[in-house]
Amino acid sequence: MTIPTHRIPDWLRTGFYWFLALEFFVGFLTKFWPGATFFGPSYAEKFADWGFDPNMRYVVGVIELVCAILLIIPRRQTRFLGAGALVLLLTGAVTTHVIDDAPVYEEVSAPLHLMIMACVAIANWPAEVRELLRWGPAPTERAAIRRAATERASTNG
Template sequence: MSQRSRSGRLRTGFYWFLGFEFFVGFATKFWPGSTFFGPAYAEKFADWGFHPNMRFVVGALELIAAVLLVIPRRESRFLGAAMLVLVLTGAMTTHLIDDAPFWQGTSAPIHLVIMMIVALANWPADWRDVVPPWGRVAAAPRGTVALRDR
């Protein structure tokens, strides 16, 4: 096995591991009762000062990001990581304001740094690679100009 294919498999495994972690995060936020992380997330979100159903929004974002991380395209992985940077910034801020114990507040900052690295590693060469063209402007090959229909 060549070094390149070994590193590619390792990278793919890493993305699958991250995707699995955030899939577990999604599942625990949608779970109605207590989880192996402690009390139900509806209670946690209420204790943090959010509406208890906000857990569904955060959980759905984690699910979408987890799926995007395992899709083997740089643009998808960038979008998933960027989405998680926003979610984890909110989580980290919440834990800082809540004055959570050290062991509870370490996961968000660690994952935030990891997602920033993943986003930077998958940074698109051009924003048009990430955002699909909307409206009547057709996607043109690089170096050409797309013309609008008149």
């Protein structure tokens, strides 16, 4: 008896990662925007109000940009690293918004994105830590590639 597996189509998964990356790219842009944004006052003012150096927004923005790029690279290792880094960043954002008594949209948005990124990190969790350092295909992928090549050779020969 086989257990039926439901697989999400690759195009849908890729679109989801691109959507998440776009959201964090917008976050990157708003951190570097000098004036008010459609999210309210400038992030320089927001960071100062939260008790941080206003230039810290650039650090946060660059982290968001790098993580957005890591999310769209179609490799489990990079997606895990991007999502894991965003989990750490968003933990700080959630803490800041809760302590600051932020507007409702910020108090909902940051935890929601934290949960989504935690799910993305778990979905791309490496089988072993060494996979994060290996750039080539994982051993299971290599075995599958060899098996497919052997099957092709046997059917063609």
